[in-house]
Amino acid sequence: METLDKFDVAILQELQNDGRLTNAELAQRVGLSxxxxxxxxxxxxxxxxxxxxxxxxxxEKIGLGVLAFVRLDAERNSGDALDRMEKAIRDIPQIVACHYISGSGTFELQVVAPDLAEFSRFAREVLIHLPNVKDLHTSFSLGEVKSGSALPLSHLSTRSTTTAKAVRT
Structure with a gap:
């Protein structure tokens, strides 16, 4: 599956909006049987x-009122050291997202905790002791403006239309 046509894009959009759609509901929304x-x-x-x-x-409803953004600076940026660090990060459930970043720092983490006291304990007992950590810097979310958003797909519709026109020519 190299290219997506308008039905594929529509399916992706509908499932992003509501992943609980039945196949019959999805088919009706995208115009297929x-x-x-x-x-x-x-x-x-x-x-x-x-x-x-x-x-x-x-x-917040499940008791995780604190969302922290933690930038981890690595001691070494060598393959083995970073691999060990990545594996350790993947194994910690309180880290809900992690990105390898450019600029200062190495990883940007999103960490959840019930409250500031628990986050502080977690940072002192877990994060600072991850393999290869040189330093960490934390910022706290003061409120969410947008989260869990669907990915934009309009560029796929444009590309699939352009591809279809090129094939017909």
Whole structure:
């Protein structure tokens, strides 16, 4: 599956908006019958365009009122040291996102905790002791403006239209 057509893009958009749609509802929304829609969803999953389905939880409702952004500075930026650091980060559930970043620092983490006291304990007992950590710098979210957003797909519609026109010419 190299290119996406308008039906594939529509399927991706609808599933981002509501991953609980039945196949029949999805098919109706994108203008396909059920069987071809189901085959396309399976193909999108197999090709790696759809990587999973999950419920979005309200972190405050489940008692995780603190969201911290933690920049970790690495002692060494060598392959083995960074690999050990990445593995350790992946294994910690309180770290809900991690990005390898440019500029100062090495990793930018999003960390959740019930309160500031628990975050402080976690930073002192866990984060600072991760392999290869030289230093850490923390900022706290004072309120979310936007989170868990669907990815924009309009560039795919433009590209698939352009590709279709080129094929017809």
């Amino acid at each position: 059920a069987a071809p829609c189901w085959r396309r969803v399976r193909a999108l999953e197999k090709a790696g365009f759809i990587t999973g389905y999950r419920a979005e939880l309200n972190r």
